[in-house]
Amino acid sequence: MSDHRSEQQAQRRELGAFLRSRRERITPDQVGLPLSARRRTPGLRREELALLAGISATWYTYLEQGRDIRASDQVLGALATALRLDPQERGHLFRLAGQPLVDAPGAPEPLAPEAAAVPLLLQPHPAYVIGGTYDVLSHNQAADDLFPHLIGTEDRPPNFLRWVFLEPAARDVLVDWEPEARGLLARLRTLAGRHPGEPRYTRLIDELTAASPEVRSWWPRYDVQVRHGGRKRLRRPERGVVEYAYTAFHLAERPDQTLVVYAEV
Secondary structure, eight states, X not given: OOHHHHHHHHHHXXXXXXXXXXXXXXOGGGGTOOOOTTOOSSSOOHHHHHHHHTSOHHHHHHHHTXXXXXXXXXXXXXXXXXXXXXXXXXXXXXXXXXXXXXXOOOOOOOOOHHHHHHHHHTTTSOEEEEOTXXXXXXXXXXXXXXXXXXXXXXXXXXBHHHXXXXXXXXXXXXXXXXXXXXXXXXXXXXXXXXXXXXXXXXXXXXXXXXXXXXXXXXXXXXXXXXXXXEXXXXXXXTTEEEEEEEEEEEOSXXXXXXXXXXXXX
């Protein structure tokens, strides 16, 4: 057996061991799966992880067993999201699989300073600017009060899709959560269709699919919808349910970026 083939086999075994170690550290309750008294192995079962990543359980088993199969960067990205890998672990996964890390997080979507200032000028009306993937690129204090826990990190801005599907407070704030969430996902489908294969969309879709059972159920339905104005019922602390009218304005230079302004009805 050639040295090259031996190295490839060793790398496949290392890939399988790495996947297994990361699968075993995730508990079912972390991904919304019911606990079972009959569960004998730590972490997720192979079938459960395959379901979260949207791939065949048999195919995933072959990958973990170190068989001679090749995973695409889309499959690796879905596995990395389902396994909740950090950037270093994600890079390690791609290297073990022999794939370049083409789906690494990029720089935040740029927003012109003039557009960023508009929500601040509209205070006390809640207002924000969102990008194509629903990153909140600029917002005022009134919007912050209206949508609690809509926060970002140093390297990632707040995102409305993550807030609606992954933040528990959203289901209390949005009185009509399900139709609002379905419409939001349909609008993401429309925008993603204009940017096929673009990493910032595939990353977000992979993340939401792995973490939200509603997204896993609704995304395959291919519902589409354009961004628009309308009305929302929002639950406010000490005030109860308040109805708002909101209007969406697309920025002339960046049509995927939208200014949204709210007013009480």
